Amino acid sequence: MPVHNRIAAFADDLTAWRRDLHAHPELGLEEHRTAAIVAEKLASWGIAVHTGLAVTGVVGSLKVGTSNRAIAIRADMDALPMEEANGFAHRSTTPGRMHACGHDGHTTMLLGAARYLAETKNFDGTVHFVFQPAEEGAGGGRMMVEEGLFDLFPADAVYGAHNDTSLPVGEMYVVAGPNSAASDRFTIHIDGRGGHAARPHMTIDPITIGAQIVMAYQTLISRRVDPADAAVLSITQFHAGSAGNVIPETAFINGTVRTMKPETQDLLEAQMGAIAKATAESQGAAVRFEYARGYPIVMNNPDATERAAAAAARLLDPARVHREKPLTLGGEDFAYMAQKVPGCFVRIGQRGADGVGAVPVHNPKYDFNDAILPLGASYWATLVEQELARS
Structure with a gap:
């Protein structure tokens, strides 16, 4: 599974961050600890940090070079109001709260990309790292848009991702058109x-x-x-x-x-x-x-989808970048961002050959598969370097 060498070198850090977030889940609009960790890490890497959108939202902006081009990448941060049934060391420490959808992993992958891009600066333009609260029902994506996300942080396109427990590690769904109900x-x-x-x-x-x-x-x-x-x-x-x-x-x-x-x-x-x-x-x-x-329905913009697929194919065997997928009727508030600017929401496979990562989301035995953290971070880094390539 190809990943950027620098990201592979700090894969253990990614796992530690993700497991810490998993052990301390917070519900939508209550992600104060999570948001503080995100903001502190971004600032430590020299990334400009804005807080307060949708109560606990965090946006990090990294500008390199002179280009006016800009893209936004979004990760969700909130957990679910349910009891965890796992027994591993990083299980939830908060009764009735659990990261049962992988938002701890989504946040960590975007942090990994931010760290890499802040170190390498191998692009020309601006990338906005959008850490969104309250995806699980409260509509944090809508709130961020209504509070001026893309007025404060203009972007030519916005991208998001979700883990997929039905798809093997090393494969992705990148599909134009309707993607969530x-x-x-x-x-x-x-x-x-x-x-x-x-x-x-x-x-x-x-x-x-x-x-x-x-x-x-x-x-x-x-x-x-x-x-x-x-x-x-x-x-x-x-x-x-x-x-x-x-x-x-x-x-x-x-x-x-x-x-x-x-x-x-x-x-x-x-x-x-x-x-x-x-x-x-x-x-x-x-x-x-x-x-x-x-x-609303998540509608992947055709052009943004082609760009997302091209980035995925730089990392993976193109045959593993699936351009069609079985229809699913889950909801996703990335839809509000994709209504505002052209967007693409992809699925990253997390089901390992040994069955790790195969428990469905919203299940009390679910856990994010740490093996895909470097891949997800590398995907975001590749997308940024592709879309904001130096001329």
């Missing part, structure tokens, strides 16, 4: 009439009403969405009741909707609201349906 959330509040479980006829049971709504929703993808399209509707919470002999007054349901087309997004929002209303009202209950549109 629109990610929406919904909630349903059902107000019935509670009472004794032995006298259900005197109640309006929000549990049975909620169950009917849940089952009706299962037909939307199979019967209302074009089979050639892709969409997911998942119920993730159903809360009601507090005792075995009481029919509760209320029930609460929520979940997520993932779509790849705006018209499908519109269809599902309308149909879900209509089903909830009709089902509840038919049984005398009141219902409140709320649908919140979240991250």
